[in-house]
Amino acid sequence: MGVPSLGCHCTVCESRDSHDKRLRSSVLLSRDGRNVVIDTTPDFRQQALRAGLDRLDAVVLTHAHADHIQGFDDIRPFTLRQKADIPVYASAETFRVLRRAFSYVFDDQPKLSTVPSVSLHVIDGPFELLGVRFVPVPLVHGDMSVLGFRFGSAAYLTDFSSVPEASLALLHDLGDLILDALRDEPHPMHQTVEQALALVGRVKPRRAWFTHIAHELSHEATNERLQRMGHSNVQLAYDGLKIEVRTETQDRMPPNGPGKDTRDSSLAVFASSTEWKSRYAPSGRGSVLAIGNFDGIHLGHQAILREAVARASQNGGVATALTFEPPPLKVLRPEFAPKRISTNSQRIERFQFLGMETAVVLPFTLDLAKLAPEEFVRDILVNDLNVRAVLVGENFRFGHKQAGDAARLRELGTELGFEVLILPPVICRGEIISSTAIRREIAAGNVSDAGRMLGRPFALTGEVVPGTGTGRRFTFPTLNLNAEQELLPARGVYITRTVLEGEEKSRRSVTNIGVRPTFNGASLSVETHILDAKGDFGARRMELHFWERLREEKKFSGPDGLRAQIARDIATAIRFFDLLRSVRSHRASV
Secondary structure, eight states: OBBOOOTTOOTTTTTTOOGBBBBBOOOEEEEEEEEEOOOOTTTTHHHHHHOOOOOOOOEEEEEEOHHHHGGGGHHHHHHHHHSSOEEEEEEEHHHHHHHTTHHHHHHHHOOOOOOEEEEEESSSOEEEETTTEEEEEEETTEEEEEEEEEEEEEEEOOOOOBBOOHGGGGSSSSSSEEEEEEESSSSSSEEEEEEEEHHHHHHOOOOEEEEETTTOOOHHHHHHHHHHHTTEEEEOOTTTTOOOOOOOOOOOOOOOOOTTOOSSSOOOEEESSSHHHHHHGGEEEEEEEEESOSOOOHHHHHHHHHHHHHHHHTTTTTTEEEESOOHHHHHHHHGGOOHHHHHHHHHHHHHHHTTEEEEEEEEEOOOTTTTHHHIIIIIIIIIIOOOOEEEEEEEEEEEEEOEHHHHHHHHHHHHHHEEEEEEEOOOOEEEOOHHHHHHHHHHOHHHHHHHHHHOOOOOEEEEEEEOOSHHHHSSOOOOEEEESSSSOOOOOEEEEEEEETSSSEEEEEEEEEEGGGGTOOOSSSSEEEEETOOSSOSSSSEEEEEEEEEEEEOSSSSSHHHHHHHHHHHHHHHHHHHHHHHHHHHHOOO
């Protein structure tokens, strides 16, 4: 509704701070004398006058709510002066509402006066404006779907209540994130300040700016609060704020031909194969594809991904991981779908760590499941991803009712002109490494065995949440994790290392997964005591790396018995880490 809000006499609405005067949320993007506006708010005319806007080259709409489109008629002076249609980009649903709200623009009837002259472009993937690639970011706004946009190193996400997991993959390596943070109190269609901070913690942009701010939040007081909470990179946006956005592209050809790898270390993530095509087709580079669910990205997966990177480096191709979100079984037979080892964000991080240039995370739908093996290969792999080589494991299946296997893929490769490499499984202690075997070990609490197959410790990530205070009062203080992963290790006590938000080095810790039977607990919790450290860390997020299981969870006669056992657990953990350090030092000296 804008601030001041009509008829309101609260402290913020009557504030003399110019930062507390807020027009409706919108952004102007300018480059080389050309301009694009995202959302034509009811205040668009006033905003354009303030910015001295004398040319408009395109309009992009996030959704069709009144506070984002009702200034649409005010683009008319630009169409008159420029004597050309202004392109407008939006979803089909947004255009449906826009046509109804501004029917006189679209009814093709003779006019006694002028109307905006526009051309409509339905957004079905990335598009280019100002010489910059715009990537639509699907968002959820209450019960409706809306769009945010990424352009260069920045993203603009206004008006949303949640971000789908697949969309998070589009927000890596941001310089600036502008996002919805309506107020502190929950709202069915918008983020609270707390929820916005949690998202910033997951995405980790260099800077974050809160927008779509209601009159409950004072600019000065809220910024001071964010500073006290340790969020020095987060501020409230304000009318007239200007930021510079890095726009250089990363999809360049190696200047010295194949074999000279000059790719940027960041990972480009796409939500569709057509997005990949839009990005890479102009360069003529073909993909070197590693295809799979990649749950956990264990040593077997890593062998496939590393081979894809090596072959792409040799022939100048685009090392691309093709995977699905959610996993196919979650859609086709959810009652039989196993619990996932890793989140999609963890997969993306591992793809980047292993040197992949891009990842295509296809939303798995029933329509996709109905594609015959031949259709999947022709439509997605050949037509969109310009495939040069495909790398899969021996048990790879694809297409409707999993009718295709590795042998059929090789036949199609011969027919359609791409190479197929079927990699053998990796063996650990006489057993084939698989996501199924790793799930079994984690569920049984055998985290050290799971770590051997993963090639690294199993990890849980999530937000730090308030606990009952029992540990601080009766035993040892703990941090409580709300784990994002579906699969948790068996109940018990574990030697772990903890990475706190804002810290690069991990800390030694002991973690209990269980229900606190000594205190007659009922709900499952993940509680971590960090060794050799005191006080409130103030972290919003944490990551736990599981090294070894110490014991099962058991009920003690009272707090004293439990406290004595925890002290023994801590002593054992310290000896474990000391021994590990000495072994590593010996290996280094050798």
